[in-house]
Every structure is written in structure tokens, then in C-alpha cells.
Amino acid sequence: MAVLDPVETLRRVPFFAVLPLEELRALAAHCVVRRLDRDEMLFAEGDPCEGLFVVQAGAMKLFKMAETGREQVLVTERAGSTVGELALFDGGPFPASAAAVEDSTVLYLPKREFLDLCRHNSSVAFAVIRSLATRSRYLTSLIEELSLKEVSHRLARFLRDRAQRYGVRTRRGVEFPLEETNQEIGAEIGTVRDLVSRNLRRFVDRGIIKMERRKVIVLDMAELEAQVAGTKRAAVEK
Amino acid sequence: MAVLDPVETLRRVPFFAVLPLEELRALAAHCVVRRLDRDEMLFAEGDPCEGLFVVQAGAMKLFKMAETGREQVLVTERAGSTVGELALFDGGPFPASAAAVEDSTVLYLPKREFLDLCRHNSSVAFAVIRSLATRSRYLTSLIEELSLKEVSHRLARFLRDRAQRYGVRTRRGVEFPLEETNQEIGAEIGTVRDLVSRNLRRFVDRGIIKMERRKVIVLDMAELEAQVAGTKRAAVEK
DNA sequence: GGAATGCGATGACTTAAGTCGTGCCTGGTT
DNA sequence: AACCAGGCACGACTTAAGTCATCGCATTCC
Numbered sequence: 001m002a003v004l005d006p007v008e009t010l011r012r013v014p015f016f017a018v019l020p021l022e023e024l025r026a027l028a029a030h031c032v033v034r035r036l037d038r039d040e041m042l043f044a045e046g047d048p049c050e051g052l053f054v055v056q057a058g059a060m061k062l063f064k065m066a067e068t069g070r071e072q073v074l075v076t077e078r079a080g081s082t083v084g085e086l087a088l089f090d091g092g093p094f095p096a097s098a099a100a101v102e103d104s105t106v107l108y109l110p111k112r113e114f115l116d117l118c119r120h121n122s123s124v125a126f127a128v129i130r131s132l133a134t135r136s137r138y139l140t141s142l143i144e145e146l147s148l149k150e151v152s153h154r155l156a157r158f159l160r161d162r163a164q165r166y167g168v169r170t171r172r173g174v175e176f177p178l179e180e181t182n183q184e185i186g187a188e189i190g191t192v193r194d195l196v197s198r199n200l201r202r203f204v205d206r207g208i209i210k211m212e213r214r215k216v217i218v219l220d221m222a223e224l225e226a227q228v229a230g231t232k233r234a235a236v237e238k
Numbered sequence: 239m240a241v242l243d244p245v246e247t248l249r250r251v252p253f254f255a256v257l258p259l260e261e262l263r264a265l266a267a268h269c270v271v272r273r274l275d276r277d278e279m280l281f282a283e284g285d286p287c288e289g290l291f292v293v294q295a296g297a298m299k300l301f302k303m304a305e306t307g308r309e310q311v312l313v314t315e316r317a318g319s320t321v322g323e324l325a326l327f328d329g330g331p332f333p334a335s336a337a338a339v340e341d342s343t344v345l346y347l348p349k350r351e352f353l354d355l356c357r358h359n360s361s362v363a364f365a366v367i368r369s370l371a372t373r374s375r376y377l378t379s380l381i382e383e384l385s386l387k388e389v390s391h392r393l394a395r396f397l398r399d400r401a402q403r404y405g406v407r408t409r410r411g412v413e414f415p416l417e418e419t420n421q422e423i424g425a426e427i428g429t430v431r432d433l434v435s436r437n438l439r440r441f442v443d444r445g446i447i448k449m450e451r452r453k454v455i456v457l458d459m460a461e462l463e464a465q466v467a468g469t470k471r472a473a474v475e476k
Numbered sequence: 477g478g479a480a481t482g483c484g485a486t487g488a489c490t491t492a493a494g495t496c497g498t499g500c501c502t503g504g505t506t
Numbered sequence: 507a508a509c510c511a512g513g514c515a516c517g518a519c520t521t522a523a524g525t526c527a528t529c530g531c532a533t534t535c536c
Binding site: 064066067068070072074085086087088089090092095096118119120121122123125126128129130132133134135136137139140141142143144146147148149190231232 | 302304305306308310312323324325326327328330333334356357358359360361363364366367368370371372373374375377378379380381382384385386387428469470
């Protein structure tokens with residue numbers, strides 16, 4: 001794989017995209033590249049935050065972990081997304097941990113340079129605001145799911161999202177690969193390995209999906225959507 | 239009650255506090271005051287967002303509601319806090335509903351004026367960024383609680399927060415009023431009325447707290463703290 | 477060709493969470 | 507004083523969620 005150009009990476013970040021080339025170059029000059037193997041930690045919850053990370057290749061997950069080992073993924077960021085800006089802005093420690101989901105590279109931009117840029121360039125600041133708002137909106141919907149929906153609905157939503165993003169329409173239905181283990185899916189939708197397995201099987205039994213090795217085929221998209229819409233019990237029709 | 243001064247209200251908002259008096263006056267001139275009775279809705283999830291609301295008196299809750307009627311409070315904002323800025327920045331509809339927790343008044347500032355201000359005044363923009371970051375941090379901790387902690391721990395945290403904010407140390411322990419109904423507490427910590435009742439009783443039985451009318455007395459703060467720290471089962475000592 | 481390993485499947489069980497119904501206070505209203 | 511409504515208490519029950527242990531199948535690694 002060719003060495004990636006830091007300038008191109010920065011340009012993919014929504015709030016740097018507005019900068020002219022020479023400013024991007026100046027920023028890139030302050031960046032340090034870091035490679036991470038799969039599952040390697042980028043930082044841990046509680047660590048002090050000294051700069052901004054930009055995902056250049058691969059993917060990073062932001063997650064909370066309980067002493068029991070159970071984990072909840074907050075968000076997974078891919079190329080062109082940033083990690084750690086939250087702690088950077090309010091000055092506190094990282095609110096969650098970050099680790100590579102696959103082999104990845106990230107750029108590290110020291111706090112100082114980034115904050116100066118935000119302070120002096122209002123179009124960057126404004127774009128940062130927009131991206132923080134989008135993130136808050138996402139967190140809000142995660143709270144809604146965890147609090148008001150059951151595991152099966154969260155799993156249905158997860159599958160539907162994958163189908164929309166990576167799905168290919170074939171004569172059998174909408175197909176997409178499922179790389180992660182049940183354990184990882186559990187961490188994303190807020191439950192454990194076992195329940196992911198059981199609920200997947202339930203979907204298969206009901207003819208909503210079909211599973212082949214590391215691949216899912218959605219047979220009945222309408223029914224999958226209906227599952228997503230569900231809420232906790234009592235919503236059962238009378 | 240005397241009529242409140244809009245300028246004073248705006249000055250309490252962290253990201254307006256930096257403005258000189260004449261700018262605050264100019265902003266205030268664009269504001270419309272609105273009174274709400276307890277439980278009156280300010281806006282509903284999905285409504286388009288046309289401006290920013292600033293709480294002047296009373297308190298507004300931001301919440302998600304399921305068809306079953308079950309509700310999850312995201313955050314409660316009091317005087318000097320804003321409501322609705324999230325949708326304003328990313329241009330989407332409101333991600334949650336808002337209603338008055340008690341009789342309240344809010345200022346309404348049209349989108350246009352506020353966005354212009356953010357775009358042209360970088361110190362306001364920067365302060366907005368900081369407040370969005372703080373809010374995200376809060377949402378993150380709510381997700382952690384909902385996903386990784388049990389109802390009793392969430393209730394313990396709720397009680398501890400109240401004790402810290404409103405508690406008065408007496409010879410019996412730390413006392414504070416508990417205005418809300420079990421229903422409302424449930425909506426805040428992500429459960430139903432019944433479980434709040436049962437878990438409160440459990441704390442009373444164990445001698446951690448004592449309840450009198452609309453008042454709570456924390457008898458054993460150390461134990462309450464220990465409860466807050468807990469996670470889901472398996473963490474039980476062996 | 478095993479041996480080790482990690483993951484998925486699954487049945488049996490335990491427990492927290494949630495539901496339902498009833499009855500009792502308490503505070504406010506007329 | 508009598509009444510009513512809202513909220514709380516509580517016991518009995520149901521169910522989703524989670525735990526545990528076992529088995530089997532691929533992959534990978536010597």
C-alpha cells in the first residue's frame with residue numbers, strides 16, 4: 001500500500017475541507033502519523049487529551065468498558081473522521097476509550113495548532129459546531145434505542161443499516177458481508193454475544209434473513225424495517 | 239414576580255456572556271418571550287427548528303418518548319441554559335421533544351440572528367463548541383449508565399447527584415427535597431415507576447437512606463457512593 | 477496430521493426488569 | 507366533613523435479558 005498523503009486525509013475531514021491548500025499543508029506539517037494493529041488501543045478513558053486524531057485508514061471505535069469486561073461502542077469512525085475532539089474542547093480527560101477495529105493509521109495533530117485554528121478561522125469553527133451537533137444527534141438516538149427498545153429491535157436496526165450501506169441487490173435479496181463477530185455486534189447494540197446469536201437465529205427462523213458464512217441475505221426487507229420500528233412490549237396490538 | 243430582564247437572561251448563557259452590553263441588547267431585541275405551564279410542550283421531536291430557546295425561569299426537559307408512553311429524559315435545562323441548538327446547527331428536525339418541568343418562561347431567538355452571530359463572532363463560536371462538547375460528554379455518560387449499569391446503580395447516582403447539589407448536612411445526615419414523582423425519576427434514570435419505588439425501598443431497608451414526605455435523608459453516604467460505582471452483575475464479590 | 481484456538485450454536489437455568497391489580501395515604505377542593 | 511385524584515406501596519406474576527456449560531466446526535500453526 002502506498003504511503004497516504006496527510007494533506008488528502010485532512011481534506012476529507014468536513015471542518016478542514018474549507019481550508020486552502022497551503023493551510024492544509026501547514027497543518028499537515030504538524031501532524032504525526034501513527035499505525036495501529038487491530039485491537040490496539042489509541043487511548044483509554046480518563047487519559048488526558050493532548051491533541052486531535054484523524055483516521056487516515058482503517059477504523060477506530062470509541063467505547064466504554066465495565067469492570068466485568070462488557071463493552072459498549074459509542075461510535076465507529078472511519079477515514080476522514082476525527083477522534084478525541086470532545087475532550088479537546090472542554091479540556092477534560094477522554095470520556096471513553098478508543099481502539100482500532102482493524103489495522104489502521106491515524107494522524108495526530110497537537111492541541112495547540114487545532115485550537116488556534118478554531119479560534120481564528122470562523123468557518124472552521126462553524127463546521128466543527130456542525131459536526132459536534134451531528135454527533136450529539138447520533139448519541140441521542142443511541143440513548144433512545146438503549147432505553148426504549150429491545151435487543152431484537154436494536155439488532156434489526158444494525159442489520160438494516162448494514163444493508164443500506166453495504167448491501168447489494170441480488171435475485172435472492174439484499175446481500176452484505178458481516179465481518180464482525182457476535183461479540184462485536186453485541187458491543188455495538190448494547191448486549192452480549194449469546195443474545196446476538198439467539199436473535200439472529202430468530203430472524204432466520206422467521207424467514208427475514210438468511211446467513212451464509214460471513215454473509216447476510218435479507219429476504220424480507222419490509223419485515224426487517226417493521227422490526228426496527230418496534231418498541232418495548234405493551235406495543236403489542238390489542 | 240417582577241418581569242425578568244432578557245438581557246440578564248442572555249448574559250447567563252455561557253456563550254453569550256462574552257458579548258458586550260450593546261450586543262446583548264441588540265440580541266434581546268430580537269427575542270420573544272414565551273410562558274409555559276408545567277407539562278406544556280415547547281416542541282415535539284421531528285418538528286422543524288426555527289430558532290434557539292433560552293430558559294429564563296423554571297426548567298425544561300428534553301426527552302424521547304416511545305409509543306407505549308414510556309419516556310426517557312435526555313437532560314433537564316434550567317435558567318441560563320439553551321434548548322434546541324443541536325437541530326439549529328445541523329439543520330435537521332428536533333431530535334427530541336421538550337416540555338416544561340415546572341411553570342417556566344423561555345426566550346426565543348430566531349435562527350437567523352443566532353447563526354449570524356456564531357459565524358461572525360469567533361469567541362461566541364468557540365464557546366458554543368465548548369458547550370456542545372460538554373453536552374456530548376453528558377450524553378456519553380448516560381449511554382454508559384443505560385448500557386452497563388443496573389437500575390439500582392442509576393437510582394443511586396441520581397440520589398447522590400441530588401445530595402451533592404441540593405443537600406444540607408444535618409445531625410441526621412445529608413437531607414434534600416425530592417420534588418418529582420417516582421414516574422419522573424423513572425423517566426430520568428431509564429426505568430418505570432414501579433422499579434423506582436422498589437429500589438428506593440431497598441435502599442431504605444438497608445439503612446442507606448430514610449424518606450420523609452417529600453424529603454430524602456442520606457444516612458450512609460459512603461454506601462450510596464459504593465452503589466453508584468457498581469456495574470451489572472458478575473461484579474458481585476466472591 | 478493433529479493440536480490449539482477462537483467463535484458460533486444451543487439448551488438449561490437465574491435474575492433483573494417490567495406488568496398488573498388493588499388498596500391506602502395525602503393533599504386539595506367544594 | 508366528605509370527596510376525589512394523584513401518587514405511592516406492594517404482592518403476584520410474566521418475560522426479556524443475561525449466565526453458564528457444553529459441543530462442534532472451521533482456521534491456523536507447528
